[in-house]
Amino acid sequence: MTSATVVDAGRPVSDDRHWKIRLKEFLEGRQPRGKGEDRLAWARAFHADLEEAGLAAPGWPVEVGGMGLELADQLDYHQMMTRARAPKHPCGLSFIVAPTLITHGTAEQKQRFLRPLLRADEFWCQGFSEPSAGSDLTSLTTRAECEGDHYVVNGQKLWTSQAHLADWMFALVRTGPAGPGGAGISYLLIPMKSEGVTVRPLRDISGGTHFSEVFLDDVRVPAENLVGEENDGWSIARTSLGHERATAFLSDEFRYRRIVDELFTLAVRTGAAEDPFVRQHLARIEASVRVLASNSRRALDAVLSGRDPGPAASVNRLVKSEFEQYLHEVALRVVGPDAVLGQREATAPERGRWTFGYLMSRAATVGAGTAEIQRNTIAEKVLGLPSHRGVGGTAKKES
Numbered sequence: 001m002t003s004a005t006v007v008d009a010g011r012p013v014s015d016d017r018h019w020k021i022r023l024k025e026f027l028e029g030r031q032p033r034g035k036g037e038d039r040l041a042w043a044r045a046f047h048a049d050l051e052e053a054g055l056a057a058p059g060w061p062v063e064v065g066g067m068g069l070e071l072a073d074q075l076d077y078h079q080m081m082t083r084a085r086a087p088k089h090p091c092g093l094s095f096i097v098a099p100t101l102i103t104h105g106t107a108e109q110k111q112r113f114l115r116p117l118l119r120a121d122e123f124w125c126q127g128f129s130e131p132s133a134g135s136d137l138t139s140l141t142t143r144a145e146c147e148g149d150h151y152v153v154n155g156q157k158l159w160t161s162q163a164h165l166a167d168w169m170f171a172l173v174r175t176g177p178a179g180p181g182g183a184g185i186s187y188l189l190i191p192m193k194s195e196g197v198t199v200r201p202l203r204d205i206s207g208g209t210h211f212s213e214v215f216l217d218d219v220r221v222p223a224e225n226l227v228g229e230e231n232d233g234w235s236i237a238r239t240s241l242g243h244e245r246a247t248a249f250l251s252d253e254f255r256y257r258r259i260v261d262e263l264f265t266l267a268v269r270t271g272a273a274e275d276p277f278v279r280q281h282l283a284r285i286e287a288s289v290r291v292l293a294s295n296s297r298r299a300l301d302a303v304l305s306g307r308d309p310g311p312a313a314s315v316n317r318l319v320k321s322e323f324e325q326y327l328h329e330v331a332l333r334v335v336g337p338d339a340v341l342g343q344r345e346a347t348a349p350e351r352g353r354w355t356f357g358y359l360m361s362r363a364a365t366v367g368a369g370t371a372e373i374q375r376n377t378i379a380e381k382v383l384g385l386p387s388h389r390g391v392g393g394t395a396k397k398e399s
Contacts, residue, residue, distance in 0.1 A: 019055065019067060019069070019073070019077075020076065020080070022053065022054075022055060023055050023077065023080055023081075024080070026049075026050070026053055026055055027080065027081070027084040027086060030046065030084070030086070039087070040090055042087065043087035043088070043089075043090040043120070044090055044119075044120040044121075046086065046087050047087075047089055047090070047118070047119060047120045048119040048120060048121065051065070051115070051118050051119045052119075054067070055067070056118050056119075057098075057118055058073065058074045058077040058078070059074050060098070060102065061102070064102055064110055064114055065114055065115055065118060071297075071300065071301065074300075075297075078253070078254050079254050081254075082254035082255055082257075082258055083254075083258075088255075089120060090120050090123075091117075091120060091123040091124055091162060091165075091166075093123075093124045093125060093126050093161060093162060093166075094117045094118070094120070094123070094124050096124075096126060096170075097113075097117070097124050097126075097170040098114060098117055098118075100170070100187070100227060100236060100237075101113055101114060101227065102114070104187075104227050104228040104236050105227055106224075108224070109189075109224075109225075109227065113168075113189075122167040122168060123162060123165045123166045123167050123168075124162075124166055124167070124168050124169070124170060125160050125161060125162050125163045125165075125166035125168075125169050125170075125192070125214075126160065126161065126169070126170060126171075127142075127157040127160060127169040127170065127171030127172065127190065127214065128140075128157070128171070128172050128237070129157065129158050129159045129160070130142060130155065130156060130157055130158055131156060131158050136373075137172060137182070137234075137237070138178070138181075138182045138185070138234065139178075140155075140172055140173075140174060140185065141155060141174060142154070142155025142156065142157065142171070142172075142173050142174060142216065143155060143173065143174050143175075144173035144174065144175050144186060144188055144221070145175075146175070146223065146230075148223075149222065149223050149224075150220045150221060150222055150223060151173075151175075151188060151220070151221045151222075151223060151225075151226070152218055152219070152220055152221075153171075153173055153188070153190065153196075153216045153218075153219040153220075153221055154216055154217060154218060154219075155173070155216050156213060156214065156215050156216065157169075157171065157213065157214040157216070158213045158214075159202075159211050159213075160199075160211060160212050160213065160214050161210060161211055162210075163192070163199045163201075163211075163212035163214050164199050164201055164209065164212055166192045167191070167192055167193070168189055168190065168191060168192060169189070169190045169192055169214070170187065170188075170189055170190075170227075171187075171188050171189075171190050172185050172186070172187060172188075172233055172234075172237055173185070173186055173188050173233070174186075175230050175231055175233075176230070176231040181234065182233070182234025182235070182237075183231065183234070184231050185231065185233040185234045185237075186226060186228075186230050186231055186232070186233040187226070187227040187228055187232075187233035187236045187237060188221055188225055188226055188227070188233075189221075189225040189226075189227065190216070190219065190221050190225070191221070194219050194220065194221070195219070195220075196216060196217040196218050196219040196220075197214065197215070197216060197219055198214070198215040198217070199212050199213075199214050200212055200213050200214075200215070204359075204360075204363075205359045205362060206356055206359040206360055207342070210360075252292075252296065252320065253292065253293045253296045253297075256289050256292060256323070256327075257289060257293070259327070260285055260286065260289045260327070263282075263285070263327070263330070263331055263334065263354075264282060266331075266334055266335070266349075266350070267282060267334045270334060270335070270336065272333070272334040272336070278330070278333060278334060281330045281333070282330065284326075285323075285326070285327055285330060288319075288323045288326070288327075289323070291319060292316075292319055292320060292323055295315060295316045295319050296316060298316075299315075299316045314374045314377040314378050314381070314382075315374075315378055315382070317374050318371055318374040318375065318378070320364075321364035321365045321371060321374075322364075322365065322371070324361045324364045325361045325362070325364055325365065327357075327361075328354060328357045328358035328361045329358065331354040331357065331358065332354060332355065332358055334354075335349050335354050335355070339354065339355050339358075340355075341355065342355055342356070343355070343356050
């Protein structure tokens with residue numbers, strides 16, 4: 001690929017120079033700054049500038065504002081961004097709803113949502129989990145009743161990341177009777193500033209409020225915010241879930257490589273690397289990060305080939321979550337007694353990043369589908385074993 005083209009409000013913007021040259025020039029001199037809200041503001045400005053330069057969304061089609069890069073180029077892109085310590089998009093959930101809109105959205109929905117989403121002008125949250133419908137999303141009860149040109153939504157969503165910052169929620173709601181295969185579920189885009197939306201932050205083990213519960217009381221949502229057909233939301237949600245567990249791993253591959261290298265450096269500096277037991281754990285981490293990279297590319301290849309990444313993505317999800325927990329467990333062993341110091345303690349090694357990471361990683365095997373659910377999916381979809389629900393098993397009985 002020798003040129004890049006993006007669509008800016010319907011106006012093509014071209015640059016004949018190779019995208020790698022332009023990205024290198026863009027990244028030079030842009031160092032992370034600030035923390036907390038200052039860092040968030042800087043990250044939003046960074047990604048707005050990235051979109052203006054036509055250097056955002058490497059895997060998106062050109063016609064919707066992306067770069068349309070092939071897989072090899074996407075890998076190079078994310079590697080360059082990681083090496084430059086470029087800030088991640090401040091709303092990673094945007095890249096879960098975006099593939100759904102690209103695949104199933106109307107022309108008007110693509111025009112309205114994709115560019116603000118890419119620029120981080122608008123934040124999104126995911127309204128899937130409920131108090132009685134976590135990993136088993138097909139049992140959700142939040143209802144949306146069609147009244148003329150609006151849906152009236154009532155229900156509750158739980159463990160909603162960034163809900164307190166979000167402008168929009170992409171939600172699964174029940175519009176028809178429950179049935180097999182997620183029947184009666186629709187995919188709806190809900191403005192978070194609507195009357196009747198209440199966000200209640202939940203404090204987690206790290207002391208932060210990264211999750212919230214969201215109450216929806218007679219919330220009126222324009223019918224034009226329905227994505228796809230009514231009652232077909234479950235199949236549409238598979239696009240979101242598949243991309244969440246597949247394309248997200250592409251950038252994670254290089255980020256984890258950098259984090260592992262930093263842990264190795266820390267182990268040498270603290271002398272922990274001289275302990276044979278610690279070295280054995282570090283060797284396992286090295287092997288694991290390579291497995292993670294291999295699985296990431298396999299799942300992404302399925303997405304780019306137009307195939308359902310479900311089975312490969314479930315393997316990926318399970319591998320990543322367990323790796324993340326193990327990585328931080330070893331990190332605390334490397335840090336030693338100072339691991340009890342949190343981020344607010346001035347003397348905490350590396351600003352307490354490893355302790356914070358350990359606390360946050362406890363939820364890695366729960367969020368976005370528990371490890372148990374991932375193992376069930378792998379057993380049924382990959383190994384062909386009978387369904388854990390006791391019906392519809394895919395394995396063939398031997399005669």
